[in-house]
Amino acid sequence: xxxxxxxxxxxxxPALLFVSMVSFSMAxxxxxxxxxxxxxxxxxxxxxEAIDAFRVRMGLDQPIHIQYLRWLEKxxxxxxxxxxxxxxxxADAITNSFKATLKLSLVSMIVSIVVSIPLGILAAIKHxxxxxxxxxxxxxxxxxxxxxxxxxxxxLLFSVHLDWLPVAGYGGGDIEHMILPAITLGxxxxxxxxxxxxSSLLEALSQDYIITARAKGLPERIVIGKHAIxxxxxxxxxxxxxxxGFLLNxxxxxxxxxxxxxxxxxxxDSIYQRDFTMIQGSxxxxxxxxxxxxxxxxxSYTYLNPRIRYESxx
Amino acid sequence: xxxxxxxxxxxxxxxxxxALIFIAAFAPQVAPHDPTEINPMVRLQPPSxxxxxxxxxxxxxxxxxxxxxxxxxxxxxVVVISGSLLIGIVLGTISGYFxxxxxxxxxxxxxxxxxxPSMFLAxxxxxxxxxxxxxxxxxxxxxxxxxxxxxxxGSILTVKEQEFVEAARGLGASDLYILVHxxxxxxxxxIIVIATLGIGYAILAAAGxxxxxxxxxxxxxxxxxxxxxxxLFMRKAPYIMIFPGLAIMITVLAxxxxxxxLRDELDPRFRKEIPH
Amino acid sequence: MLKKRYIKAVDCMSFRIxxxxxxxxxxxxxxxxxxxxxxxxxxxxxxxxxxxxxGIDITRIKTREMRRLRPRMQMIFQNPDASLDPRMKIExxxxxxxxxxxxxxxVEIEEKVMDLIDAVGLNPEHARRYPYQMSGGQNQQAxxxxxxxxxxxxxxxxxxxxxxxxxxxxxxxTLMKELKRDLELTTMFITHxxxxxxxxxxxxxxxxxxxxxxxxETEDIFSHLRHPYAKLLIAPDLQGGCGHHEADxxxxxxxxxxxxxxxxxxxxxxxxxxxxxxxxxxxxxHQVLCHIF
Numbered sequence: 001x002x003x004x005x006x007x008x009x010x011x012x013x014p015a016l017l018f019v020s021m022v023s024f025s026m027a028x029x030x031x032x033x034x035x036x037x038x039x040x041x042x043x044x045x046x047x048x049e050a051i052d053a054f055r056v057r058m059g060l061d062q063p064i065h066i067q068y069l070r071w072l073e074k075x076x077x078x079x080x081x082x083x084x085x086x087x088x089x090x091a092d093a094i095t096n097s098f099k100a101t102l103k104l105s106l107v108s109m110i111v112s113i114v115v116s117i118p119l120g121i122l123a124a125i126k127h128x129x130x131x132x133x134x135x136x137x138x139x140x141x142x143x144x145x146x147x148x149x150x151x152x153x154x155x156l157l158f159s160v161h162l163d164w165l166p167v168a169g170y171g172g173g174d175i176e177h178m179i180l181p182a183i184t185l186g187x188x189x190x191x192x193x194x195x196x197x198x199s200s201l202l203e204a205l206s207q208d209y210i211i212t213a214r215a216k217g218l219p220e221r222i223v224i225g226k227h228a229i230x231x232x233x234x235x236x237x238x239x240x241x242x243x244x245g246f247l248l249n250x251x252x253x254x255x256x257x258x259x260x261x262x263x264x265x266x267x268x269d270s271i272y273q274r275d276f277t278m279i280q281g282s283x284x285x286x287x288x289x290x291x292x293x294x295x296x297x298x299x300s301y302t303y304l305n306p307r308i309r310y311e312s313x314x
Numbered sequence: 315x316x317x318x319x320x321x322x323x324x325x326x327x328x329x330x331x332x333a334l335i336f337i338a339a340f341a342p343q344v345a346p347h348d349p350t351e352i353n354p355m356v357r358l359q360p361p362s363x364x365x366x367x368x369x370x371x372x373x374x375x376x377x378x379x380x381x382x383x384x385x386x387x388x389x390x391x392v393v394v395i396s397g398s399l400l401i402g403i404v405l406g407t408i409s410g411y412f413x414x415x416x417x418x419x420x421x422x423x424x425x426x427x428x429x430x431p432s433m434f435l436a437x438x439x440x441x442x443x444x445x446x447x448x449x450x451x452x453x454x455x456x457x458x459x460x461x462x463x464x465x466x467x468g469s470i471l472t473v474k475e476q477e478f479v480e481a482a483r484g485l486g487a488s489d490l491y492i493l494v495h496x497x498x499x500x501x502x503x504x505i506i507v508i509a510t511l512g513i514g515y516a517i518l519a520a521a522g523x524x525x526x527x528x529x530x531x532x533x534x535x536x537x538x539x540x541x542x543x544x545x546l547f548m549r550k551a552p553y554i555m556i557f558p559g560l561a562i563m564i565t566v567l568a569x570x571x572x573x574x575x576l577r578d579e580l581d582p583r584f585r586k587e588i589p590h
Numbered sequence: 591m592l593k594k595r596y597i598k599a600v601d602c603m604s605f606r607i608x609x610x611x612x613x614x615x616x617x618x619x620x621x622x623x624x625x626x627x628x629x630x631x632x633x634x635x636x637x638x639x640x641x642x643x644x645g646i647d648i649t650r651i652k653t654r655e656m657r658r659l660r661p662r663m664q665m666i667f668q669n670p671d672a673s674l675d676p677r678m679k680i681e682x683x684x685x686x687x688x689x690x691x692x693x694x695x696x697v698e699i700e701e702k703v704m705d706l707i708d709a710v711g712l713n714p715e716h717a718r719r720y721p722y723q724m725s726g727g728q729n730q731q732a733x734x735x736x737x738x739x740x741x742x743x744x745x746x747x748x749x750x751x752x753x754x755x756x757x758x759x760x761x762x763x764t765l766m767k768e769l770k771r772d773l774e775l776t777t778m779f780i781t782h783x784x785x786x787x788x789x790x791x792x793x794x795x796x797x798x799x800x801x802x803x804x805x806x807e808t809e810d811i812f813s814h815l816r817h818p819y820a821k822l823l824i825a826p827d828l829q830g831g832c833g834h835h836e837a838d839x840x841x842x843x844x845x846x847x848x849x850x851x852x853x854x855x856x857x858x859x860x861x862x863x864x865x866x867x868x869x870x871x872x873x874x875x876h877q878v879l880c881h882i883f
Contacts, residue, residue, distance in 0.1 A: 252434060
């Protein structure tokens with residue numbers, strides 16, 4: 001088991017290295033000289049001296065691989081540099097934003113689970129009826145609906161017309177401000193989980209031991225409740241790790257629309273402002289988090305499911 | 315094959331898709347007005363007989379813009395998926411069929427790309443490459459190819475071990491022959507399914523990125539950027555963003571229906587065809 | 591941590607098959623007979639083997655040359671449903687070797703395919719079906735047709751009748767005997783079924799854990815069994831199946847000295863655990879791998 005963990009950790013390293021290179025090169029993919037763009041002001045183009053001074057200050061005058069290595073070294077020491085725009089530490093901005101994203105994601109996850117598991121169970125029980133069809137349609141819609149549109153519809157209804165909830169913003173992270181973003185963010189995750197719960201339960205219900213339990217004369221509720229659902233939940237729980245991807249991806253647009261100061265919002269803003277150090281740092285950060293969490297999910301999945309522990313999963 | 319039409323999902327998905335293709339192809343005939351015609355006199359009109367979906371802040375007919383926008387969305391979807399498929403199939407085949415060092419390298423590359431959540435990567439790429447539809451498509455291809463490479467690789471690994479492949483080798487077939495005539499036909503099913511679902515996803519992602527301002531630039535009518543336009547007028551003229559969003563959803567739904575239906579059809583039949 | 595463990599499937603085998611004869615290879619599941627069959631046709635490649643086909647050492651030639659030789663040696667695999675491409679109609683599968691060889695016009699190919707279909711006992715309408723639409727026996731007939739399409743000199747048949755109903759088995763075997771006679775085929779018949787090997791083969795070899803333990807003319811072997819394992823195998827109270835052997839194969843592997851059958855041999859003597867026996871000729875064309883005989 002430890003061997004497996006060790007191997008998996010080793011495998012991450014090339015991926016992270018690649019990510020660091022990608023993050024770093026973000027600044028250089030952009031057309032135009034970053035220094036020139038940043039220093040551009042209403043008075044006109046910046047003078048060559050100003051550009052040079054800026055470049056030296058930001059370390060942009062070195063050859064690219066040197067810059068990369070310097071940057072990497074600093075990163076490994078936890079120094080992600082300073083924002084081009086605000087000249088404040090990137091790392092601080094990122095960690096603050098990430099806390100906000102974490103909060104929102106957690107609530108979204110809860111919303112998603114609370115909705116999807118009962119719906120999935122309902123759909124499976126009422127297999128092949130109108131209710132089942134409705135649930136499946138709902139799930140399909142949940143996956144197909146653009147999150148920015150959903151956000152607007154919710155805002156339109158609850159904030160503009162009904163005036164029950166605030167339109168956007170963090171508001172100190174209170175429930176009021178969290179509801180609409182959480183619903184929006186949790187939708188696609190809920191949709192996928194509903195379908196999974198449904199198919200998982202359907203599969204569990206067709207197993208032999210269920211037929212045995214029924215034959216024993218146990219009441220339907222116990223049959224379904226105790227045996228089938230318990231077993232059906234296993235793949236769903238393990239798949240919750242996948243939902244991570246949905247949440248993080250959805251966060252980009254959702255946070256921005258609702259003005260929720262999370263890391264998605266941060267990345268969008270820093271791209272608008274061409275704050276390259278911020279872009280580099282946040283991409284790297286989110287990748288590291290993503291990879292680490294996936295690794296943890298993988299390991300716990302393998303732990304819970306001994307059958308694949310000894311097979312090579314490639 | 316005719317039985318496929320009986321599948322409800324395929325039927326719905328295919329119908330909507332065909333309708334979309336028709337609308338896109340005959341956009342000039344279908345749209346009541348010129349999508350880029352600016353007319354300040356009629357700005358922010360609610361839906362009426364003259365302008366069935368109303369007009370936007372520049373007086374342009376929203377319905378016409380949506381009709382022409384279908385061209386953009388379908389184009390982006392198809393191009394992105396084609397590009398991703400091409401790269402994915404080539405790399406996936408090398409990886410899965412020939413294995414060895416190439417496999418390791420390619421898989422590490424895939425891991426690298428997958429380390430960054432797709433939207434962040436697409437955003438970063440689109441944002442830094444600069445605006446424009448081409449850059450948008452490149453960014454999305456860079457994000458999407460990994461899924462196809464993996465699926466192709468996995469399918470090939472399974473099929474490669476089957477006896478009929480060994481039998482073909484025993485008959486004297488070369489690797490290339492086996493790949494083209496035996497392996498490809500047998501891995502088509504999963505590829506078709508993910509490609510179909512992928513078009514839906516690509517359209518969604520493209521709309522999202524355009525909404526944020528990366529990608530298709532005004533005055534090109536793209537559904538996502540139309541929503542962005544509508545943001546400021548949410549109270550006064552909500553229809554500016556309601557209709558484009560609806561268009562996106564229906565389009566993506568169509569491909570999801572189709573993909574789901576195809577998956578149902580192709581999967582159990584595949585199992586039936588290889589007994590034992 | 592990263593080392594793989596190997597079990598020797600085939601170990602020190604040496605035998606000869608004459609033109610026109612049917613050579614049977616028997617043994618229980620897991621003793622390496624399928625591997626042997628694939629090795630002979632160079633479907634599995636090992637450097638420490640030497641295979642001579644009609645005077646040509648096929649272990650030393652290049653892949654391209656080997657490909658050119660392949661039409662002359664064909665294999666029939668164990669599972670007929672799996673050895674046909676599920677996406678190809680039967681007739682396409684049968685045609686394939688002809689296409690690969692090249693050089694025939696379309697009319698000639700069609701004629702040949704019809705002949706083959708007829709020769710193996712199928713109807714033309716069968717040919718237009720897919721493997722999943724046919725029974726195991728019919729699929730095996732198709733596999734036979736495909737194997738014969740390239741006019742091979744030599745066919746390796748790996749358990750061609752296992753998994754088929756008894757009546758169908760008899761059909762297939764009769765068919766194979768006819769074809770062998772009509773087309774003057776040389777065959778290697780791999781099976782665990784002793785009745786089959788007795789029926790079909792002129793000469794035979796008994797395998798145990800990758801080694802040949804007794805070899806000679808079939809009738810001679812059946813009437814004058816020597817090797818203790820062969821006796822066990824062919825004696826009527828043998829229970830088939832792999833259950834025992836998993837344990838054996840894993841345990842006996844460590845013993846690299848002495849006879850491979852030593853742990854189970856009832857007649858074992860001291861020398862049997864110390865030295866590996868060599869193939870000894872006990873009669874004309876009857877060899878045994880044992881110290882005692």
